[in-house]
Amino acid sequence: MDLVLQYADEYLLDRAYAYVLPHPPVPALLAAEAKSNLTYSALSASTFAPEPLIAATSSLLGRDSLVRQTTSLLAIALVAALILYFSICSLSYFFLFDRRLEHHPRFLPNQVRQEIVSSLIAAPAIDVLTVPWFLGEVRGYSQLYDNVADKGWAYFAFSAVWFLVFTDFAIYWIHRLEHHPRIYKYIHKPHHKWIVPTPWAALAFHPLDGYAQSLPYHIFAYLFPMHRMLYLGMFSFVQLWTILIHDGDMISGQFWENYINSPAHHTLHHLYFTCNYGQYFTWADKYFDSHRDPVPELDPLIEALKVMRKKGLVDEAGNPIKKGKTE
Numbered sequence: 001m002d003l004v005l006q007y008a009d010e011y012l013l014d015r016a017y018a019y020v021l022p023h024p025p026v027p028a029l030l031a032a033e034a035k036s037n038l039t040y041s042a043l044s045a046s047t048f049a050p051e052p053l054i055a056a057t058s059s060l061l062g063r064d065s066l067v068r069q070t071t072s073l074l075a076i077a078l079v080a081a082l083i084l085y086f087s088i089c090s091l092s093y094f095f096l097f098d099r100r101l102e103h104h105p106r107f108l109p110n111q112v113r114q115e116i117v118s119s120l121i122a123a124p125a126i127d128v129l130t131v132p133w134f135l136g137e138v139r140g141y142s143q144l145y146d147n148v149a150d151k152g153w154a155y156f157a158f159s160a161v162w163f164l165v166f167t168d169f170a171i172y173w174i175h176r177l178e179h180h181p182r183i184y185k186y187i188h189k190p191h192h193k194w195i196v197p198t199p200w201a202a203l204a205f206h207p208l209d210g211y212a213q214s215l216p217y218h219i220f221a222y223l224f225p226m227h228r229m230l231y232l233g234m235f236s237f238v239q240l241w242t243i244l245i246h247d248g249d250m251i252s253g254q255f256w257e258n259y260i261n262s263p264a265h266h267t268l269h270h271l272y273f274t275c276n277y278g279q280y281f282t283w284a285d286k287y288f289d290s291h292r293d294p295v296p297e298l299d300p301l302i303e304a305l306k307v308m309r310k311k312g313l314v315d316e317a318g319n320p321i322k323k324g325k326t327e
Contacts (some may be wrong), residue, residue, distance in 0.1 A: 001134040002144070003228055004080070005072055009063055013072055017059035024060075066135075073134045078127045081239070085119060085203055088243045092199035096247045103313070104304040106195040115194060118204035125207035126214070133218035142221040144228045151225060159226045163234050164280055166224075170216035172284040175277040178209060187212070196300050197270050202243040241280065250299040257294065258282065264294030271300060 061068035093112075101107065108114065136142055148156055178188035187209045194201040203210065217238055221231055249263040257264065261278040265285075269276040275292035278285050285291035292298075308314045315321055 001073060001077070001232075002138040003232060004076055005069070005138055008072065008076055014059070014063075017061050017068060021060040023058050069135060069138055070131060073131050073138070074127060077130060077134060078124060081123055081127065081203075082120075084236075084239050085123070085243070088240060089199045089202060092243055092247045096244075096249065097198055098248055098301060100308060100314075101196050101198075101248050101300060101304050103307045103311070104196045104300050105307060107304075108193070111194065112198055112200050115198060115200035115204045118190065119200065119202070122203055122205050122207050122210055126203075126205075126210045129207065129211040130214065130218070133221075137221060143223065143225040144221055144231055145225055146228055148227060151227075155225075156227055156230060159224065160230060160234060162224065163220055163226065163231075166220055167216040167238075168278060168280045169284055170219075171213055171279040172277050172288075174212055174215070175279075176288075176290065178212070179274065179277070192270065192273060195270055196248065196304075197246045197267075198248065199243050199246050202246045248300070250294060250296070250301065253296075261285070262294065265292075267300065268292050268294055268298060271298070 059068075063069075102111075137144060145151065151159075175188075178184060187206050190206045191201070191204060191209060194204065197204075205213075217235060220226070226234075245261070245263045245266040247263050248267055250267055251262075251264060254262075256262075259282055261276060261280055261282050265276040265278070265282065272292065275290050276282075276285055277290055282291055305314060305318050308318075309316065312321060
């Protein structure tokens, strides 16, 4: 997040803070001296002082201000989360999600609207809980590093794999513990309101639930070295994956589904509650006896098509019935 904040400061926030909280006018003598010092430094380095540096000094809140960093991170994280949510969920819902599932008997009235409203309520609260972790990254307390050469390409590749393994195992146990009767009804039950979820349910959590399941991603950066750009990429991938596993896809019988916790696995988790707690992989569910195979006969589309047949919307083969014009 420190990279995101750096670019946001350079191209937007320096000017925004200077406009909202401008620095008091500098006396002419001091301004001339500052300009002389900047010119001297620029000439000695055979370059000119970058505009963002000058802009950063024109606000009462400099880039190192704790108040400014906190405010900026709150705004950036929330805006980025909502942009990703609405863009990827829209693509997934309109191009991947099988809209026939909306006829399933356990699909709620106005469910899509409810999922979006729930997500919009949860996102700001999760944002507030998460910002301290981002703030720690910005202020240099994490294990994130800048140069690939510091650790080498082999470690660069290993850290990506280790990130997936570490967070998958941690989330498995957080998720499974959230299904304990003493916890479930208070924190995780709101997410299981969506028995047949759509991609819009990806952020429709109780805020504490969403935050708890995100903790492994943040903790990782404080325990293990990882390249900043790689961490940003992996963190973005996590958000994308969370949306895609809610697309209701029950494609089964694929070799990779023996190892990958696919949308089909997560669809069964919402239908049956006590299986498939993993995030990316199936190994933890298989080892700890909570795995359920996504076989065709468990596809929720079967029940949805039964309802559609009763309504005269599809024939016995599941093909849409075109209604002729009435005279």
